Amino acid sequence: MKEINVQDITKVVEELCIKACTTLGNDWWQVMDDAISKENSPLAKDILKMLEENAKLAADTGEAICQDTGVAVVFLELGQDVRLIGGDLYDAINEGVRNGYTNGYLRKSVVSDPLLRKNTGDNTPAIIHTEIVPGDNLKIIVAPKGTGSENMSTLKMLKPADGKEGIVNFVLESVKAAGPNPCPPIVVGVGIGGNLERAGYIAKKALLRPLGQKNPLPHVAELEEELIEAVNNIGLGPQGLGGRTTALDVHVEVAPCHIGALPVAVNINCHASRHAEAVL
Amino acid sequence: MIKLTTPISPEEVKKLKVGDQVSISGVIYTARDAAHKRMVEAHSKGEKLPVDLKGQIIYYVGPCPAKPGKVVGAAGPTTSGRMDKYAPTTLDEFGLIGMIGKGQRSPEVVEAIKRNGAVYFVGVGGAGALLATKIKKVECMAYEDLGCEAIYRFEVEDLPVIVGIDSEGNNAYDIALKK
C-alpha cells in the first residue's frame, strides 16, 4: 500500500493544466516541421509557420497557445495498491483545475448547466475518467479540450458488413463536415468497437498518443496509414484554406464489441494537441 | 499584404478580394454568441445597442484573462458559425461592415454580406498567443457579467487576417476545396 495525499494531486493538476495550455510536446514540433517541408501551397506554409511562431511565443511567455483553453479532461490511472488520504479525490482534482485556470490566466469556459448556461467562473468541474490498474502509482493526464474541435465530433453505429471501407468513408465524411471549424491541421482520434460510450472514450484517448507514433497492432497501424493518406488528400489544408496538411496525424484505437456491432467515433483535436501528464 | 485602418469604407471593402491577406489597424469590437443574443434581443425590443456598430468590425473572440502587465490574454478567432443566426441582423440592421472569425458561414450570411457590401475576414484559429500581441488596448464596453464573452473595444495594430468571403460572396473555403 502506498499512501498519496490528495493535496499533492491538487498541486500536480494545477501544474499540468498550465503546462498543457502553454506548451506543446517535441512530437508536435517534429510533425509540424515535417508538414511545413512537405506543404506546396504558400498560404498553407505561411499558416503553419504562424502556428509554430505562436507555439514558441506561448512557451516563452507562458501565454496560452489558444484562448480556448477548453474543458479540463482528466484521465486517471489509479493503481489498486494506492491508498488516497487527506480528502476527496475528485474535489482535489477540481481544486487543482480551479487553481490552474486562475493562476495560469486561462479562460474559464464551463457552464454549470447546459440549459441554464451560467459560467462557473473557475472552469470546474473537470471531466474525470478513472481507470483502476495494477500497481501503486497514480498517473494523471490533463488534456484541455477546446470546443471548436469537440463540436465536430461524430459517432455512428455502423454495420459489421460496412467493414473497413465504411469506417474510412465515415472518417472522411466527418473531417469534411468539420471543414475549417476545428482549426486544421487537426489530429483525428478514431475509436472503433466497444459500444456507444466506449467508442467515444477510446477516440478521445487516441488523441493522447504522441504524434507520429502508430498503433502497436499491425492491422490498426495499416488503417491509420490509409486514413492519414485519405484525409490529407481531401485538400482542406491548414485552416481549411487549401493545402496538403489537413491532419498532423490520425490515431485509431480499437476495442472488443458485440457480434452485431461496429461503432465508430471520431474525435477531432485542433493543431493545439494539448495534454500533459505526471506520475505520483 | 493590404493594410487597412478602421473604420473601413464601403469602397475599401469593395476592393478586397477573396484570399487577400490583410492587416488591420484601429478599433474593432468583440462579441460571441451570448453578446449577439443580447444585442439582437435588445434591438427587437426597440432598445438602443450598447455600442454603435455602424461601419464597424466585430471580432468573434473570447480572450483569456490578461496576465499582470499585459492588456489581454490569448485572443484568436472562434467558430463563426455559432453567430450565423444573428449575423444577418448585425449587417442589415446594425450596419456592421466586417466580421472576423474562423470557419464557414451559412448561405443566409453570405447573402447578407453581398446585400450589404460587407466582408468576412478569417483569422488563424489557434494562434491566440501571437494574435494577442497585436492588441494594444482593451476596454470593456458592455455586458461585463459575461466575462470573456462581454463586448470589448480593441485597439489593434497590424492584426493579420485573410479575406474569407468578399463583398461579392466569393468564398475562400469553397475555392480551396474545388482546387
Ligand code: SF4
Ligand atoms: S479549435 Fe482548437 S485551436 Fe481552434 S480555437 Fe478551438 S481550441 Fe483553439
